[in-house]
Amino acid sequence: IDPNLAEAWSNKGVALKELKRHEEAIAHYDKALGIKPDYAEAALNKGATLKELKRYEEAIAFADQALSIDPNLAEAWSNKGVALKELKRHEEAIAHYDKALGIKPDYAEAWSNKGVVLNELQQYEEAIAHYDKALGIKPDYAEAWSNKGVVLNELQQYEEAIAHYDKALGIKPDIDWVFGDLLQIKMKTGSWSDMADFLDIISKKVMASEKVAHPFSLLALSEDAFLHQKCSEIYAQDRYPENFALGLIPKTAKKEKIRIAYFSPDFRNHPVSFLTSELFEIHDRSRFEVFAFSLKKSPIGDEMNLRLRKGFDRFIDVESMSDKEIAQLARELEIDIAIDLSGPTKYSRAGIFSYRAAPIQVNWLGYPGTMGAEFIDYIVADKIIIPEIHQHFYTEKVAYLPDTYMVDDSKRVASSRVFTREECGLPENAFVFCCFNNDYKFNSNLLDGWSRVLHSVENSVLWIPENNKSFKINITTEFERRDINPLRIIFSQREELMADHLARYALADLFLDTYPYNAHTTTVDSLKVGVPVLTLKGKSFANRVASSLLNAVGLPELITNTEEEYEALAIELAMNTKKLADIKLKLASNRLSTPLFDTPLFAKNIEAAYTKMYERYQANLQPDHIFITQSEF
Known part of the structure; x- marks a missing residue:
């Protein structure tokens, strides 16, 4: 008209x-x-x-x-x-x-949006006040309910956070990501009712390409590597789709030294830095220049951060810069290989790589799975973590290291502090099973198996972290339902110093691994101080890490393939003192001679991988699977 x-x-x-x-x-x-x-x-x-x-x-x-x-x-x-x-x-x-x-x-959206910024600035009480103002104006504002849930989660007010996520989903059942956030808190608090139904719903929604859950939350719920990949792809496409605002990255001439840059929000007292700090220090400076892009400021006086600043050739704080600005800076510095140490985890900035910060971009260590983004060229792994028949579950090409994909800092050792069983609440003469994994790695099926083990080994206890108050209450209740006396579940308190935590391990007899999300850094910790780890090898990256580490320390006999085998071996090792003692002697010997704790060897392995990536790039070849062997250096 x-x-x-x-x-x-x-x-x-x-x-x-x-x-x-x-x-x-x-x-x-x-x-x-x-x-x-x-x-x-x-x-x-x-x-x-x-x-x-x-x-x-x-x-x-x-x-x-x-x-x-x-x-x-x-x-x-x-x-x-x-x-x-x-x-x-x-x-x-x-x-x-x-x-x-x-x-x-009365602009509810502006109140809520301001709350989001205040949350990012960690001004949590002010953020909550702004969300409350938004909800006072617009009580059916689902996003404000979920945003407030995020802050309550940060404040570890988990029951209130769950209530707020429930409210958001009641108003808007298809609200992006909230269903997965709710499930993650339930995992953290040991609130497992209807968990099977939750997983079924999430699986169906992921397969329907819906934005239902962050990839990280799925790792502890399922060992389906295809589901993990699909979820990562959905998340990547929504949160950090490929972006050509900076144009195609110019081809750079071959340098005498390859410039590698590690990007992380965790250059502080954090498991990623506990593992990697020595690697950064001992990289071969005749062949590499080593940069750090710190995505989040550390607390003032953080000892690990102070050490790391000395370990890099250049340490750059970029928290206040946008993803695009950081990518532009990396280009200006002519970084050849950009290594993302966080993936889609808390405080990560994968959007930097969507702008192509470097001609070669690598996913390593911080996230045990594919990032699902076409602009991430490689994932660092080993043949246990990603068997060749599993390569199709990863968007990246696999850079295979010969022993294990994980590194450790040899300077990280137990303190001289001597802990007694009494001060840790452990009975003097009982067999001590332990598991110092994060709360979200525990689940109902796991507790079924552990309870069968505890029933079979009468004079035994299980030593686990308290994690949070809700977790302690719920886990105790779950064990009681399985007829386990609550006095047999000993909750550990957090030790401020990592060295003291490592020293405390000496009180344990055997570490029982979780599944489908294994112990990762905690496996390294346990083996480092001489406590054997019993694991169940599964089908996904997150469920095969402990197997990789045990293989690298020469203890494949502690890797099981079924729940029945896992439980039977746990019982046998607790009852057969000689067999366990022999394994401990073998671990003590192997710790000094096998690849797992040989940081200089690992440095050579990963440098060989970086070199191969760089040579392919200089030869105008597309990224492809890389296999490193010991004979290459």
Whole structure:
């Protein structure tokens, strides 16, 4: 009827945006603005669509255009705040939300969005106050309920967090990622009712390409490597899709020294740094320049951070920079190989790699699985972690190291402190099974097996971390349901010093591994101090790590393949004192002679892998599976 009806062009753009047809939506907004250049809502809508596409600078430009036409457009102030938050310009974002709220005090979305920034700044109480304000205005605002749940989770107020996630899902059952977040908290607190139904729902939603769960939460629920891959691909496509805003990365000439850069939010007292610190120090400086991109500031005085700053050729704090700015900096520094040490875990910044920060990009150590992103070229593993027949479950090509994919810091040793069983609450003459794994790795099926072991080994106890109050209460109840006296479950308190924690291990007789998410760093810890680890090898990366480590220390006899075999061996080792003593003697000997704790050997292995990656790149060859053998250096 009227081809020049700007409002119709803009409204159609809004509908197209909701259908995720973003480029078409932008074309319609452009048509509206061509007809009516002073159409503030069309500029606002185009900016919102560009924000969805993660083109944040352009989104800001169109928010500014809308505000130049109508300075009282609260939505434009808020939308610009969202884009500024994504660019890590937090104070500016807060100022823009305040401007929006000054114009429109009952703007629930702006209250909630400001709460998100305050949460990122770890101003948790203020964040909660802002979410409460949003919910007071709009009680059915599902995102505000889930956002408040996130903060309550950070504050370890788990029961309240669960209630808030439940509320969000009750209002909006298909709200992105919240179902998985809820399940993760249930795992952390040992709240396992209906867990099988939860997993079934998540599995079906993942297979239907729905945004239901973060990849990390699935690792402890299922050993289905295909499900893990699919979930990672969905997450990567939504959170950090490939981005060509910086253009194709220029080909660099071959250098005398390969520039490798490690990216991590965990350059502090954290398991990733406990394992890697010596590696960074002993990299061959005649062949490599070694950079650190620190994605999150550490606490003042953090001893590990102080050590790491000396261990790199250059240590760069980039927390306040946007993903795009960090990728641009890496390009300017001509980084050849960028290694992501976190994957899709807490505080990670995988979006950096979506801009192609380096010609070669690698997933190693921090995340036990595929990142599901086409722009990550390699995943570092070994043949136990990823058998060749499993390669199709990984978006990356596999760089196979000869012994194990995991490194350790040989300087990390037990303190001289002598712990007594009495001070740790352990009976003097009982056999002590232990498991110092994280709370979310425990599950109902595992406790069934452990209970059968405890029933068979009468004079035995199980020593596990308290983790959190809800976990302790629920785990105790779960064991009681299996007719295990609560006095046989001994909860350990956190030791402030890692060296003291390692010394405390000496009180244990046998470490019982979890499945389907194994002990990783905790396996290294246990073997390092002479406590054997019994594991069950499964089908996924996360479920094969302990097997890799046991193989690398020459103890394959502690790797089992079925639950029945696992339980039978646990019972046998507890009852047969000579057999266990022989294994401990073998471990004590092997610890000094096998590859697991040979950090210089590991450095040579991974440097050989980096070199092969670089040689392929210089020869204009696409990434492909790489196999490193000891004979190569």
